Amino acid sequence: MAIHRVVFLALLLLSGTFLLGSKVESADGKACTRNCDPDVAYMVCPSSGHRIIKQVCVNCCSARKGCKLFRNNGSVKCIGNLLGFVN
Numbered sequence: 001m002a003i004h005r006v007v008f009l010a011l012l013l014l015s016g017t018f019l020l021g022s023k024v025e026s027a028d029g030k031a032c033t034r035n036c037d038p039d040v041a042y043m044v045c046p047s048s049g050h051r052i053i054k055q056v057c058v059n060c061c062s063a064r065k066g067c068k069l070f071r072n073n074g075s076v077k078c079i080g081n082l083l084g085f086v087n
Contacts, residue, residue, distance in 0.1 A: 032061040032062055032082065033059065033061065033062070034059075034062055035059055036056075036057040036058070036059065037058065037059035037060065037069070037077075039071055039077060040056060040058060040059065040069045040070070040071070040077060041054070041070055041071055041072040042054045042056065042070050043056050043058060043063065043067050043068060043069045043070065043080075044067065044068050044070070045064060045066060045067040045068075045080075046066045046067075047064070047066075056069075058080075060077065060078035060080065061082070062080075062082055063078070063079075063080025063081075063082060064080050064082055064083075065080055065081050065082060065083055066079065066080065067079070067080040068080075
């Protein structure tokens with residue numbers, strides 16, 4: 001009876017290790033800070049009907065997908081690629 005208990009616990013430990021290990025390997029995303037980029041003057045997003053959105057606290061990493069971030073001189077700094085919502 002004791003050997004069955006040991007085998008069961010060993011299998012449980014191995015399956016848990018396998019599941020946790022597979023999640024760690026698939027976590028290849030990068031960390032994205034929510035700092036305001038002082039170089040970004042305004043942005044334009046497809047979801048806003050391409051209206052200019054001023055006074056934004058966003059950076060290239062945290063901008064929603066398709067949003068273009070512009071500098072004061074009107075040049076494009078970057079295009080956002082984050083899926084989901086940004087606060």
